[in-house]
Amino acid sequence: MTQYLVKEGVKNLIHPDEQLITTHCCYCGMQCGMHIRVHKKTGKVVGVEPRYDWPVTRGKMCPKGVTAYQTIEHKDRILRPLIKKNGKFVEASWEEALDLIEKNFKRIQAEYGKDALAVFGGVSMTNEKCYLVGKYARVALGTRFIDYNGRFCMSSAAGGFLKTLGIDRGSTLPWTELEHTDCFFMAGTNTAECHPTSIQWFWRAKDKGAKLIVADPRETPTARVADVHLDLKPGTDSALANGIMHLLIKEGYVDEEYVNERCNNYEELKAMVEKFTPEYTAKITGVAPEKIVKAAHIYGRSPRSVVMFARGAEQQSKGVDNVSLYTSMALLRGQIGKFASGVATFTGQGNGQGGREHGQKSDLLPGYRKITDPEAVKYISSIWGIKPEDMPGPGVSAYEMFDEIHKGTIRAMHVICSNPAVSAPNLEYIWEGLRKLDFLVVNDFFLSETAEFADVVLPATTWAEDEGTTTNLEGRVIRIRKVREPLGEAKPDWMILSKIAERMGKGKHFQYNSAREIFDELRLASKGGKADYYGITYERIDKEDGVFWPCPSEDHPGTPTMFKEKFGTPDGKANLAVVDWEPAGEEPTEEYPHYLTTGRVVFHYLSGNQTRRVDFLKEQCPVPYAEMHPELASQYRLSNGDLVKLTTKRSSMVLEVRLTKAIRKDTVFVPYHWGKELAVNQLTSACLDPVSRMPEFKVCAVKLEKVSAKEVKAQ
Amino acid sequence: MRKIMYLEFERCIGCRSCQAACRECGGHEAKERNYVEYVDFMESRQTYPMLCMQCKDPACARVCPANAIQITEEGVVLSAMEEKCIGCRNCTFGCPFGIPKFDFEANKMYKCDMCYDRSKYDIAPMCASVCPSDAIRFIDFDEMQALRRRRAQMNLVEGKKPQEGNKWEYVPEFFGVYTD
Numbered sequence: 001m002t003q004y005l006v007k008e009g010v011k012n013l014i015h016p017d018e019q020l021i022t023t024h025c026c027y028c029g030m031q032c033g034m035h036i037r038v039h040k041k042t043g044k045v046v047g048v049e050p051r052y053d054w055p056v057t058r059g060k061m062c063p064k065g066v067t068a069y070q071t072i073e074h075k076d077r078i079l080r081p082l083i084k085k086n087g088k089f090v091e092a093s094w095e096e097a098l099d100l101i102e103k104n105f106k107r108i109q110a111e112y113g114k115d116a117l118a119v120f121g122g123v124s125m126t127n128e129k130c131y132l133v134g135k136y137a138r139v140a141l142g143t144r145f146i147d148y149n150g151r152f153c154m155s156s157a158a159g160g161f162l163k164t165l166g167i168d169r170g171s172t173l174p175w176t177e178l179e180h181t182d183c184f185f186m187a188g189t190n191t192a193e194c195h196p197t198s199i200q201w202f203w204r205a206k207d208k209g210a211k212l213i214v215a216d217p218r219e220t221p222t223a224r225v226a227d228v229h230l231d232l233k234p235g236t237d238s239a240l241a242n243g244i245m246h247l248l249i250k251e252g253y254v255d256e257e258y259v260n261e262r263c264n265n266y267e268e269l270k271a272m273v274e275k276f277t278p279e280y281t282a283k284i285t286g287v288a289p290e291k292i293v294k295a296a297h298i299y300g301r302s303p304r305s306v307v308m309f310a311r312g313a314e315q316q317s318k319g320v321d322n323v324s325l326y327t328s329m330a331l332l333r334g335q336i337g338k339f340a341s342g343v344a345t346f347t348g349q350g351n352g353q354g355g356r357e358h359g360q361k362s363d364l365l366p367g368y369r370k371i372t373d374p375e376a377v378k379y380i381s382s383i384w385g386i387k388p389e390d391m392p393g394p395g396v397s398a399y400e401m402f403d404e405i406h407k408g409t410i411r412a413m414h415v416i417c418s419n420p421a422v423s424a425p426n427l428e429y430i431w432e433g434l435r436k437l438d439f440l441v442v443n444d445f446f447l448s449e450t451a452e453f454a455d456v457v458l459p460a461t462t463w464a465e466d467e468g469t470t471t472n473l474e475g476r477v478i479r480i481r482k483v484r485e486p487l488g489e490a491k492p493d494w495m496i497l498s499k500i501a502e503r504m505g506k507g508k509h510f511q512y513n514s515a516r517e518i519f520d521e522l523r524l525a526s527k528g529g530k531a532d533y534y535g536i537t538y539e540r541i542d543k544e545d546g547v548f549w550p551c552p553s554e555d556h557p558g559t560p561t562m563f564k565e566k567f568g569t570p571d572g573k574a575n576l577a578v579v580d581w582e583p584a585g586e587e588p589t590e591e592y593p594h595y596l597t598t599g600r601v602v603f604h605y606l607s608g609n610q611t612r613r614v615d616f617l618k619e620q621c622p623v624p625y626a627e628m629h630p631e632l633a634s635q636y637r638l639s640n641g642d643l644v645k646l647t648t649k650r651s652s653m654v655l656e657v658r659l660t661k662a663i664r665k666d667t668v669f670v671p672y673h674w675g676k677e678l679a680v681n682q683l684t685s686a687c688l689d690p691v692s693r694m695p696e697f698k699v700c701a702v703k704l705e706k707v708s709a710k711e712v713k714a715q
Numbered sequence: 716m717r718k719i720m721y722l723e724f725e726r727c728i729g730c731r732s733c734q735a736a737c738r739e740c741g742g743h744e745a746k747e748r749n750y751v752e753y754v755d756f757m758e759s760r761q762t763y764p765m766l767c768m769q770c771k772d773p774a775c776a777r778v779c780p781a782n783a784i785q786i787t788e789e790g791v792v793l794s795a796m797e798e799k800c801i802g803c804r805n806c807t808f809g810c811p812f813g814i815p816k817f818d819f820e821a822n823k824m825y826k827c828d829m830c831y832d833r834s835k836y837d838i839a840p841m842c843a844s845v846c847p848s849d850a851i852r853f854i855d856f857d858e859m860q861a862l863r864r865r866r867a868q869m870n871l872v873e874g875k876k877p878q879e880g881n882k883w884e885y886v887p888e889f890f891g892v893y894t895d
Binding site: 011012013015047048050052059060061062063065066067192193196197198199200203204219220221222224225602603616617620630658659660661662 | 725726728729730731732734735736738739741756757758759760761762832833836837838839841844845846847848849
């Protein structure tokens with residue numbers, strides 16, 4: 001069951017009464033390697049030991065990673081199923097909980113049809129589980145309404161990559177090559193806080209003289225040391241990218257041969273970016289023209305460059321445009337498919353990459369197959385043992401499922417590995433939706449804000465109590481090991497889903513004894529798809545330090561570098577993006593004169609349901625705050641530590657002011673990891689990207705008011 | 716021990732992994748002994764790590780009336796011995812770097828011991844192991860010297876230093892911590 005793997009010559013401290021188990025962190029897409037220390041006699045988790053020989057992270061961990069093990073045996077763990085009776089949760093047996101779920105699911109489906117049930121998944125869990133969530137919704141429940149929290153995280157990157165490159169793999173190159181890169185163009189990524197262990201690669205490249213260009217409204221730790229910091233207004237990325245491309249073309253930095261041979265739309269792109277002169281771009285973005293020119297020269301002259309972006313550019317109503325334009329910048333320079341160069345997104349969730357490939361998305365089946373493609377439906381139906389005509393059609397995106405709840409189409413929901421009551425935008429609407437549901441089931445190991453709305457909470461295991469695989473931000477499939485037996489009566493999600501499937505009369509499709517059996521089915525299901533996992537086995541992952549997909553057969557070496565020969569589009573050519581800049585869904589007005597943007601802090605992960613319970617992380621950052629420039633603050637007589645009321649069209653909240661000059665003068669920043677009255681997502685806008693259906697967390701218009709503690713108390 | 720702790724302030728990204736990791740070390744009773752500070756948050760997000768310099772002739776040990784602060788044969792300045800520390804806090808006043816911490820409940824000082832249970836086997840201390848930015852490193856003496864020479868060379872490369880956002884000028888250059 002468990003193994004300690006280490007390369008020759010690497011020393012670890014191993015206490016004689018303990019054993020080490022080799023695994024990866026449960027949090028972000030970096031999936032840092034770590035060993036978990038387990039007491040031999042008691043089987044209890046006692047700590048963490050660095051995994052110095054994991055090639056991507058070399059033993060490095062962020063504070064979340066160092067303390068991740070503390071969530072496993074945390075005192076807040078839910079150890080038995082909980083059923084809500086008279087507004088209060090009481091412990092129940094699994095039988096009781098499953099009876100109740102069966103009764104309600106069957107009743108609701110009989111009354112309102114199959115699609116009255118919805119499944120809301122997540123991607124902070126293994127490929128095996130993510131795959132099974134899709135199968136569970138379509139086979140066990142027979143509903144078309146399934147989607148997942150990646151809509152709040154990754155879907156714009158996926159949409160942009162599909163549009164331009166034809167295949168959505170988060171990074172076109174392995175990150176161990178990054179130290180050889182000459183220039184990084186990073187947009188909308190607070191790398192040092194959100195993916196801290198990637199910093200070693202950037203700093204190492206910088207030691208060798210690599211240049212850094214950072215586009216961000218805030219002067220983040222990476223922007224602080226950047227050669228050019230493009231301090232753009234929130235929501236203007238597409239103008240910036242067009243402006244840079246204008247200069248690349250004008251200054252002759254375009255790799256004409258590469259573009260002619262491998263890209264479509266070059267002439268159209270030329271015509272589109274014609275008007276994006278530095279002056280015009282500066283007017284839209286608020287960045288000084290000299291900086292744009294300097295950035296274009298540095299980027300254009302670098303022989304090997306990587307364009308990188310994250311939620312800043314993606315969580316916008318133009319997220320797909322932003323991603324495809326930034327990707328086009330890399331294409332113009334002829335960088336994709338080559339050594340130490342290309343394009344990459346910083347995957348936010350642990351398995352954000354793998355979790356979106358295997359059918360948790362409303363319109364996708366395993367292996368990135370389209371549910372609207374009859375051939376794909378036929379193939380997957382044969383693997384799942386159902387009739388193709390029984391396969392439900394495409395559903396709607398995560399946020400739109402709440403519209404369906406308000407409309408009364410969706411009457412019951414099963415939330416797995418997600419906390420939309422914190423992470424969705426326009427929260428008051430979401431909360432109302434959750435209250436409106438006839439029946440809500442939540443799988444979680446801590447009582448999340450979403451679980452508080454539930455009728456039944458099922459105790460899931462943490463990442464350390466089950467085995468499986470995840471796919472890190474490079475596209476490398478890696479292995480998560482079981483560290484200890486499940487606590488209390490907790491069960492891994494795949495077991496919970498199988499049990500409910502059995503109750504729904506579909507048990508024969510869910511006969512699994514271990515995660516490995518699910519992985520073998522996933523391999524088959526993904527075979528021949530874009531994200532082909534067929535050649536990947538647990539043994540190969542151990543032997544080869546992970547395997548990069550696509551890997552169509554067991555003798556295939558995997559694909560660390562994508563698009564070496566051709567792109568994933570039907571004609572094998574990349575599609576350069578020809579898109580104009582358009583304003584964000586909500587721009588500042590006289591009444592709401594400033595920008596509000598949200599983001600993360602290094603100490604918390606997503607909705608904070610795990611990290612807010614860890615002592616060290618809680619001490620470091622207990623509550624959210626409103627970060628702003630002293631010049632903005634002085635207009636409202638605000639100083640450090642004062643209380644400010646932020647109001648948007650949707651709601652308002654009171655926060656403590658934190659002043660720094662390391663942010664634009666027209667922008668307020670608030671981290672989003674808290675729930676209820678501390679949730680900044682009460683204020684954020686639910687304007688969706690037309691393609692990816694990603695809400696615009698990063699831009700909305702806000703009004704500031706100074707308030708006193710007395711006034712707040714009186715309310 | 717030929718290894719040394721090497722700090723490069725400007726690499727620090729302020730993640731405080733080193734502090735989280737410090738709590739994880741066997742003898743540290745889940746209390747961190749190192750520091751990460753903002754230079755001036757109003758001006759920039761530049762932070763820097765601080766840890767015990769493992770002085771050759773440590774002021775903390777010299778001013779300790781109870782001889783509670785021991786120095787190992789490798790030169791590591793240990794935390795106060797439980798049975799000897801009288802809680803006078805002289806060490807906290809004596810240390811020019813402000814490193815020793817004081818536990819008022821247990822009435823004793825505690826400080827960085829370079830994770831002696833690890834470093835005595837040449838395994839990197841927890842802070843240096845996890846530091847994502849290599850701001851804290853546990854490296855060979857020779858490697859440290861090479862890094863210092865490299866530093867001088869890099870400053871000669873044109874355009875090496877950032878033109879803009881060079882707020883690391885707020886930070887003192889760099890220095891290493893070593894026991895010989």
